[in-house]
Amino acid sequence: MDDYQNFLAQEILTEDKTVTYRLLSRTLKVHVNLAKQMLYEFHKTQNDRNPGSLMATYLVYGTRKSDEQDDDVEMTDSVSDKDETFSEPVPTKTLQLIREETLQETLQEYEEVTSIHVYSLAPHPMKDLQFLSDAAQLVLNQTIGEDSPLTASQTYGTMFCPNARKRERRAGASAPVPPVKTQPKAAPVKQEPKPTVKEEPNSAAVAAVFGKDAKDSKPAANTAAKKVAANAAPALKRQGSSGGIGQMFAKQAAKPKKPAAPKREEVVTPVLSDEGEDDSEAMPEPVNQKAEEDSKSRRDRQAALRRMMDESDGEEEEASKSKPESPAEDEPMEEDTVPPEPEAKVEEEPAEVVASTGDGRRRGRRRVTKKKQIMDDQGYLGFYSFAFANSESTVTIQEPGWESFSEEEAPAPKPQKAKPAAAEKAAPAAKGKKAAPKGQGNIMSFFGKK
Amino acid sequence: MADLDNIPGSLLRAPSGKQEDGQLTRVSSTYKPLQTFRLAKEKSYQQQFADMYFLRLTKIKPAVDEVALSAWDGTIVADEPVKRVDRVLDIRQGELCWVTGTVYMDMPLKPNILEDVSKDRWISAPITQEKYWSEEDAVTLEDESGRIRLVGDVLKSHLLVTGCIISVMGSENVNGELEVVDFKLPDLAPQPERWALSDPPSASDSKPKAKAKAKKPKDEDEKMTDGATRGSGGKIAIVSGLAFSASDASHSVELTLLLEYLLGEALDPYAQQELSQISRLIIAGNSISLEERKVPLDESQAKKPVNKKYGYDASSYNAMPSQLFDEFLATILPTMPVTLLPGAQDPATASYPQQPIHAAMFPNSRPFSAPPASADEGWLDTVTNPWEGEVEGWRVLGTGGQNIDDIFKYVDSEDRLGMMEATCRWRCMAPTAPDTLWSYPFQDDDPFVMKECPHLYFVGNQPEFGTKVIKGGEGQTVRLIAVPSFTATHEIVLVDSETLEVSKVKLNVA
Numbered sequence A: 001m002d003d004y005q006n007f008l009a010q011e012i013l014t015e016d017k018t019v020t021y022r023l024l025s026r027t028l029k030v031h032v033n034l035a036k037q038m039l040y041e042f043h044k045t046q047n048d049r050n051p052g053s054l055m056a057t058y059l060v061y062g063t064r065k066s067d068e069q070d071d072d073v074e075m076t077d078s079v080s081d082k083d084e085t086f087s088e089p090v091p092t093k094t095l096q097l098i099r100e101e102t103l104q105e106t107l108q109e110y111e112e113v114t115s116i117h118v119y120s121l122a123p124h125p126m127k128d129l130q131f132l133s134d135a136a137q138l139v140l141n142q143t144i145g146e147d148s149p150l151t152a153s154q155t156y157g158t159m160f161c162p163n164a165r166k167r168e169r170r171a172g173a174s175a176p177v178p179p180v181k182t183q184p185k186a187a188p189v190k191q192e193p194k195p196t197v198k199e200e201p202n203s204a205a206v207a208a209v210f211g212k213d214a215k216d217s218k219p220a221a222n223t224a225a226k227k228v229a230a231n232a233a234p235a236l237k238r239q240g241s242s243g244g245i246g247q248m249f250a251k252q253a254a255k256p257k258k259p260a261a262p263k264r265e266e267v268v269t270p271v272l273s274d275e276g277e278d279d280s281e282a283m284p285e286p287v288n289q290k291a292e293e294d295s296k297s298r299r300d301r302q303a304a305l306r307r308m309m310d311e312s313d314g315e316e317e318e319a320s321k322s323k324p325e326s327p328a329e330d331e332p333m334e335e336d337t338v339p340p341e342p343e344a345k346v347e348e349e350p351a352e353v354v355a356s357t358g359d360g361r362r363r364g365r366r367r368v369t370k371k372k373q374i375m376d377d378q379g380y381l382g383f384y385s386f387a388f389a390n391s392e393s394t395v396t397i398q399e400p401g402w403e404s405f406s407e408e409e410a411p412a413p414k415p416q417k418a419k420p421a422a423a424e425k426a427a428p429a430a431k432g433k434k435a436a437p438k439g440q441g442n443i444m445s446f447f448g449k450k
Numbered sequence B: 001m002a003d004l005d006n007i008p009g010s011l012l013r014a015p016s017g018k019q020e021d022g023q024l025t026r027v028s029s030t031y032k033p034l035q036t037f038r039l040a041k042e043k044s045y046q047q048q049f050a051d052m053y054f055l056r057l058t059k060i061k062p063a064v065d066e067v068a069l070s071a072w073d074g075t076i077v078a079d080e081p082v083k084r085v086d087r088v089l090d091i092r093q094g095e096l097c098w099v100t101g102t103v104y105m106d107m108p109l110k111p112n113i114l115e116d117v118s119k120d121r122w123i124s125a126p127i128t129q130e131k132y133w134s135e136e137d138a139v140t141l142e143d144e145s146g147r148i149r150l151v152g153d154v155l156k157s158h159l160l161v162t163g164c165i166i167s168v169m170g171s172e173n174v175n176g177e178l179e180v181v182d183f184k185l186p187d188l189a190p191q192p193e194r195w196a197l198s199d200p201p202s203a204s205d206s207k208p209k210a211k212a213k214a215k216k217p218k219d220e221d222e223k224m225t226d227g228a229t230r231g232s233g234g235k236i237a238i239v240s241g242l243a244f245s246a247s248d249a250s251h252s253v254e255l256t257l258l259l260e261y262l263l264g265e266a267l268d269p270y271a272q273q274e275l276s277q278i279s280r281l282i283i284a285g286n287s288i289s290l291e292e293r294k295v296p297l298d299e300s301q302a303k304k305p306v307n308k309k310y311g312y313d314a315s316s317y318n319a320m321p322s323q324l325f326d327e328f329l330a331t332i333l334p335t336m337p338v339t340l341l342p343g344a345q346d347p348a349t350a351s352y353p354q355q356p357i358h359a360a361m362f363p364n365s366r367p368f369s370a371p372p373a374s375a376d377e378g379w380l381d382t383v384t385n386p387w388e389g390e391v392e393g394w395r396v397l398g399t400g401g402q403n404i405d406d407i408f409k410y411v412d413s414e415d416r417l418g419m420m421e422a423t424c425r426w427r428c429m430a431p432t433a434p435d436t437l438w439s440y441p442f443q444d445d446d447p448f449v450m451k452e453c454p455h456l457y458f459v460g461n462q463p464e465f466g467t468k469v470i471k472g473g474e475g476q477t478v479r480l481i482a483v484p485s486f487t488a489t490h491e492i493v494l495v496d497s498e499t500l501e502v503s504k505v506k507l508n509v510a
Helices: A003-014 A021-028 A032-049 A077-084 A103-108 A129-143 A149-156 A182-189 A200-209 A217-229 A233-240 A244-254 A260-268 A286-309 A315-320 A332-337 A341-345 A415-434 A438-448 B050-072 B113-118 B153-157 B203-215 B252-263 B269-275 B297-301 B320-335 B402-410 B416-426
Strands: A055-064 A092-099 A110-122 A352-356 A363-373 A396-406 B031-033 B096-106 B138-142 B147-151 B165-172 B177-184 B235-239 B278-284 B338-341 B380-382 B387-391 B394-399 B456-462 B466-471 B477-484 B491-496 B502-509
Touching: A003 A021, A003 A032, A003 A110, A021 A032, A021 A110, A021 A129, A032 A110, A055 A103, A092 A103, A092 A129, A092 B252, A103 A110, A110 A129, A110 B269, A129 B252, A149 B320, B050 B096, B050 B165, B050 B177, B147 B165, B153 B177, B235 B477, B252 B320, B252 B502, B278 B394, B278 B456, B320 B338, B338 B387, B394 B402, B402 B416, B402 B456, B416 B456, B416 B466, B416 B477, B477 B491
Parallel strands: A092 B502, B147 B177, B235 B278, B278 B338, B338 B380, B394 B456, B456 B477
Antiparallel strands: A055 A092, A055 A110, A352 A363, A363 A396, B031 B387, B096 B138, B096 B165, B138 B147, B165 B177, B235 B491, B387 B394, B466 B477, B491 B502
8 A cells, every 4th residue: 555655756756746536546447535644644654754845636516605705705795695585505625625834714705614625736836727737637538438337336335326327339320231132032033132231121122122133132131130130129110111112012013913024114314204104202301290280280270360350261271281383482481381291292212221220220312302491682581492494583493402311310212102003113112223323313303393 | 733644535545455346326306397498390580679678578567466456456645545557558657556667777878779770880889888787777568568767765775677577656757757656566476285296205215325325424404304205316516618629738636626626536436426416417517617718819701602502610619628518418327317507608599599509519429419319318418498398307507697697787786696686586587688688589489487486596607606595475495596607617516406505515626
């Protein structure tokens, strides 16, 4: 135990460092209260030998004299006087860090001191006590994630909390989907395996689409996905689908009435040709349901409101219904309430690309159309749906783009909603995969629409 | 006064050589957060804000009407009976009547969205003045039928801001103004019983505490006559405005002291025993300093779409403050549960109610938070602002302070506690939302209406500490606490979880 003297001499006198009780405690693995005493003892022996060679800071805890006339109250007197009357007085304890030089006089300001100990030792007077935070940072870096709370409590005297709950890191929670399993199975339908991990779930989905000729690939894909999900039990159900899109297609492909194979023959034609028609319900927008509910409850309330206000303008009623693509130049307010469905309809690309399903949460990108509102030269604002088709006075344009999402913010699209459109969709999706690299498909379809 | 030689807890002595014994064990407390202010994960912003006022009026009106009816029914002023009027529009000139509606303050200095629109401004102008209040302010009362201006000195007797619901009695004068004789507030909402949502710990659990308490002279809880309902939790610590910063180190030692204090490493064994009674830390907003986030204006305007998909642009974002805060949390969490409310400066949503700070901000502390899909509260509970919950059986309502700061702008007063009291008496904790306090456009429910009166109501990030107890007509008792910003005052607030008595600790570096 006596080697603490050597350690402190080395650190403070030789290396010219500041040592706090916590630093000493962590370095020597002793209890903090013992470390405080060690600092005191070292300070005493050193200063007996060589007065002034060490400067200490003290931590004092107690009650200051009731009338706080000292200058540590930063506000102006008028304010504090005024507000003092609003609040009831409460007992105040003060925890103060004091330099050795001012210890005696500061103690005079206290009515009662319940606790005092040496906080730190330094070879010379500290100009700014804020430098102590550097030493504190050292301790912090040592502390984090180092010991279990129980040992920290036993060794250093940190408070122990028996109820603390810590979530176990799920193994591989953030790891991407391992591609090894799905890759070989998906190969027959794909010309070349996608190199990146990111597209992997997608390739599984594609494989599932062509479940006819690659029957075995689907279960394989699913088992792979399941394997990944095995550690995330609640997510298992979602997981099995490996992201809504793949499942959607898979279901559709299994249905006999709309043969997918002929569709697949025409895939050599440019992507744009047959795209325009599959706009029926191509992208299931989770917003729609919500918006419908919203508008329903909204209608109810508005009806009530109208009764109350004895007025009847039917416009509000209409406003709550979806009005797709009507050039509502003079009714911009109406457009505001329309759910963003119309834009979604003109989409023809795969609605979303699921990138990672590793920990039971889906992440990826989805295609969205963003409305951009601009002001024209006459100062009008408005919402035209077909911006480019009109003239320059058009003030709202739509821009297709990708936006990343994770399950945190959007649930999987409802498979049943997508069913009617899925057959038509399956082909373009397949095309996108087979004929051209993905990125290219996007841009082509974008121009093709015009 | 104090003498070095007779300090009871002095560690100014040579190491005794004996191993320090007596492992400190933190007391536990029961804790049940409520999800009152959680928004759905996907939310629509298509709605109009008017619905909020309508909802608020329909929800609070019955309560005010009841108060007004009992006060004014059959009242005769100057030989004229007071008549009840249902709508503002039905007020007849010269007739003495009373009516309930929403207060709207017509203030020349208040930012006005219509003005912005008519002047083609698309970015809301920075709010320069600290107060909207001026001599020209006019109080008006409105409901879904119309609006009438209120005059009369009686209005000056109480704080009034846009959005609160009151009943006024008076008569309309020739100018079309209502000369107010008297007005009524809904007053405190019904208060739930203690332990309304959670079960009190059994008697056996409270034994250790009884022992610990015996040593402390203060804290005799007279209120509890039966020992069986004594909880095991001793104190709840509330702090706000920690403002971890990468560049401003002016209070970093205080933050260190706070950490050591809460960990129970500072001080002597006796005081440490006292510290072990702190059963929970509530951080009421503004944990991260805002100042480094200033991006040069021209740069942000000329910002090109960034190609980088993951991570952040290190040139425009400094992760240091949140890292420091994360380290702070990660050190405290093994010894103490933490409830974290976001504040105006924190990386959460900007509009009220602020949604929880995502745990991904805190890689080190994250293991202590609840797993994403689980319904349990985490050991590190990142919650909404405002937040409601039950701690040791007491209903607690807390905010990061924006609601009071916004009310502060409306009134000629510095009395933050008075504003807190007013929100309780209005039964609306954020009346100025959505007018000047940004808010989510609620459609079906206005959660800012206080359906139940809390036992403990704290508001963070206030200029200075304050506390008082207010009482309601039906025996409701509410402890109000204005929690000061730690950066400014270096104070933390301790609330006794049995008596709701408040004390504070000031950290001082001299």
